[in-house]
Amino acid sequence: MEIIILSLIFFLETAGLIYTKINLNLKNKELEKAKTFLKEYSFIDSLTGAYNCRYFFKRVKETILNAQRNNFSVSLVKLDIDLFKNINKIYGPLKGDQILKEFSRFLKENLRSSDIISRLEDDEFGIICPYTDKERALNLLSRIQEKLKFNSFGQEKINLQINIGVATFPEDGSSVESLLSLLDRCLEYSKIKKGKIITVQNLKKNSYEVVLERKKDLHYLKEKLQDLKSLLEKTTLEAIIAFARAIKAKDLYTAEHTERTVKIAVNIARELGLDDSQVEVVRYASLLHDLGKVGIREVILKKPQKLTPEEFEEVKKHPIIGAEILRPLHSLIQLIPAILYHHERIDGKGYPYGLKDNQIPLEAKIVALADSFQALTSDRPYRPAYTISQAQKIIEEETGSHFDPKVAKAFQKVLLKEELFL
Numbered sequence: 001m002e003i004i005i006l007s008l009i010f011f012l013e014t015a016g017l018i019y020t021k022i023n024l025n026l027k028n029k030e031l032e033k034a035k036t037f038l039k040e041y042s043f044i045d046s047l048t049g050a051y052n053c054r055y056f057f058k059r060v061k062e063t064i065l066n067a068q069r070n071n072f073s074v075s076l077v078k079l080d081i082d083l084f085k086n087i088n089k090i091y092g093p094l095k096g097d098q099i100l101k102e103f104s105r106f107l108k109e110n111l112r113s114s115d116i117i118s119r120l121e122d123d124e125f126g127i128i129c130p131y132t133d134k135e136r137a138l139n140l141l142s143r144i145q146e147k148l149k150f151n152s153f154g155q156e157k158i159n160l161q162i163n164i165g166v167a168t169f170p171e172d173g174s175s176v177e178s179l180l181s182l183l184d185r186c187l188e189y190s191k192i193k194k195g196k197i198i199t200v201q202n203l204k205k206n207s208y209e210v211v212l213e214r215k216k217d218l219h220y221l222k223e224k225l226q227d228l229k230s231l232l233e234k235t236t237l238e239a240i241i242a243f244a245r246a247i248k249a250k251d252l253y254t255a256e257h258t259e260r261t262v263k264i265a266v267n268i269a270r271e272l273g274l275d276d277s278q279v280e281v282v283r284y285a286s287l288l289h290d291l292g293k294v295g296i297r298e299v300i301l302k303k304p305q306k307l308t309p310e311e312f313e314e315v316k317k318h319p320i321i322g323a324e325i326l327r328p329l330h331s332l333i334q335l336i337p338a339i340l341y342h343h344e345r346i347d348g349k350g351y352p353y354g355l356k357d358n359q360i361p362l363e364a365k366i367v368a369l370a371d372s373f374q375a376l377t378s379d380r381p382y383r384p385a386y387t388i389s390q391a392q393k394i395i396e397e398e399t400g401s402h403f404d405p406k407v408a409k410a411f412q413k414v415l416l417k418e419e420l421f422l
Contacts (some may be wrong), residue, residue: 045119047097048104056118056126057180063116063128063301064169073168075137076179077127078187082161082195084123086327090336091156099153103160106151110144117294124187134168134199141166141197155353156320163190164197172200260378262286265370265412269363271410278363285338286367292322292339316351319343337362342371357404365404369411370397372402388415 043055051059060076067074081087081103088096100123107117107125116128129137141164152159167179167188182200190198265286269279293301296318300311307315323340326332341364344350346357360368376391386394392415399408 010202045104048101048119050104050108050125051116051118051122053118053126056116056120056128059116059118059128060126060180061176063130064179065132068174069171072131072169073133075129075132075134076167076169076183077129077137077141077296078120078183079125079127079162079164079188080191082163082191083125083328086330086333088156089329089333090323090340091154091158095154095156098155099158099160102153106148106153107296111140114117132168134166134171137166137168138197138199145197147193156324158324161195163187163195165190166197166199166260173212180257190229230260261289261367261370261374264364264373264411267414268366268370268407268410271413272362272366274362281334281338282363282366284332285335285342285363286370288322288326288335289367289371290318290322291325292318294322295321316343320352337361338367340364344368345406346401350402360404362404362407365407369403369407373411380403 002311043051063074068191071385081099084096087099098291100119104117104119104125107127111117111127114130116130118126118128120126120367129140132140145164147160148160148162165188166181167186169171169179169182172182173179173210181202185203186198186200189203190196193296262283266279266283269282274282293315296315300307300314319340319342323336326336326339338361340352341355341360344360344364345358345368346355348354348356373391373395376386376394377388379385392412395403395408395411399405
């Protein structure tokens with residue numbers, strides 16, 4: 001009996017050891033899988049799903065080393081989205097992130113499966129093209145630029161332009177460090193050349209190097225900026241007037257409407273105690289608030305009947321069109337929020353994005369009320385003008401839903417000043 005019990009104990013201990021060993025092996029395998037996953041995940045950009053900067057530099061070294069051993073060409077590409085900071089300023093970082101995701105997906109869809117795409121920082125991407133000489137790289141990148149012309153990104157349907165630099169092994173250098181340095185210089189020069197694909201051969205002493213030296217010369221820059229200050233102000237004003245004329249040529253109603261809207265908006269801004277710079281933003285934004293109508297079909301703008309729902313949907317695009325026209329103009333960028341959001345409502349039922357109350361910039365609220373009042377008191381193809389008292393009553397009824405109460409209160413004070421309507 002004792003022998004049986006001892007045998008049973010031995011069996012159970014042996015089984016337990018075997019189970020423990022199997023269990024440990026399983027845990028070790030799970031641990032290895034977890035380590036592998038974490039290692040791979042550490043090379044992925046969390047926003048776009050492309051590889052990250054760390055992986056890019058790791059693979060550049062490995063690919064160049066492999067190319068040296070096996071005698072093949074490798075082209076390295078750096079690109080960024082031109083004026084992307086303006087997109088973040090105008091539409092906000094969340095919209096900017098969405099555009100980066102879509103742009104990364106666009107690159108994946110239009111590059112080859114062998115090409116390695118990484119997001120390096122912000123809007124900058126790196127691409128490793130194995131077995132690709134400079135000519136093939138240029139052909140590939142030219143095709144991408146061409147396809148980009150027919151793509152728009154985000155709900156806002158933004159068209160993007162990219163700056164591109166290219167350096168090729170072994171033609172442009174044999175060391176990783178020298179190639180990456182040349183690649184940075186090529187991208188910087190592409191920014192200067194506004195989207196031209198720049199190779200190492202384009203880096204000429206009498207162009208790029210001179211620009212670099214001047215950028216380092218702070219004294220030169222200060223003098224140059226001082227000289228350009230008055231010219232910039234003049235150019236900005238001329239640009240604003242030219243845009244306003246472009247609208248007037250397309251829509252005669254808009255011509256008179258714009259001038260009256262500017263006057264009302266400026267008076268409201270002053271009544272609210274805005275400083276001079278804010279008043280100027282309101283002035284120019286109200287002058288340009290209908291700029292996007294240059295992108296709307298004339299048959300709709302001049303239609304004598306009320307618009308169909310489909311036609312109204314087209315008209316609703318004009319704030320976005322206006323914002324996109326102004327986005328590349330650095331001197332006018334502060335006007336864009338007021339133009340982009342002047343058809344938003346306090347209750348969130350406006351367009352183009354359905355923003356509510358505090359999400360809408362004050363300047364946009366001012367332009368919105370001035371625009372609406374002038375529209376109400378103007379003859380339209382499908383109705384006669386309301387009287388000032390009728391328009392005032394409509395605005396009072398819609399305060400708190402359509403219009404901001406503080407802005408409406410300031411407007412009522414402005415309304416008492418007879419000179420507004422002379």
